[in-house]
Amino acid sequence: QVQLQESGPGLVKPSGTLSLTCAVSGGSITSDNWWSWVRQPPGKGLEWIGEIYQNGRTNYNPSLKSRVTVSVDKSKNQFSLNLSSVTAADTAVYYCARNLKWELGDWGQGTLVTVSS
């Protein structure tokens, strides 16, 4: 089974850029799947951020589109998230996931990112 692992700084300053990486193991990022980022503020619901295909094609949530970049590194079998101009409202657990058809089948364990000075 595919396993995903998020990594990156747990603390980001306001107005800075949040950068996370998702390492994929047990499968190839060049398989016929899209790969997503999802976040969950503490005690709240889930918000889909965006997705990427192996060829670099992306789709983003319109509510975040102006601040989000998702990229893929096939040589390292991983994909990444950059979220710019962060505020306290971006504090959340960030998950990476593997899309199946129209649902998210495999998830990383999640990583908490806090936006604070």
Place this chain on the structure above:
Amino acid sequence: EIVLTQSPGTLSLSPGERATLSCRASQSVSSSYLAWYQQKPGQAPRLLIYGASSRATGIPDRFSGSGSGTDFTLTISRLEPEDFAVYFCQQYGSSLYTFGQGTKLEIK
């Protein structure tokens, strides 16, 4: 953007009872595009149901999904202690995934 509204917000039941969770969409959703997830504290969501009614790999048959159009239901036939968790529905449309706000299933 399609908005999903889940009800009830909290459901209090006892082990062995039947649970019925509702997910209502603001506009019609293709059944193929409707999924359900279970999330326990400190864990990532786990896919339970996809295509409105198909169980994901390894999901017990006490979990079932149904519905079409704007109204979808997740049913747990006989609650086990490990089923008490938060449940989210999710839809896909126009290259956008959206989730319901969740239903917390708690032990009565």
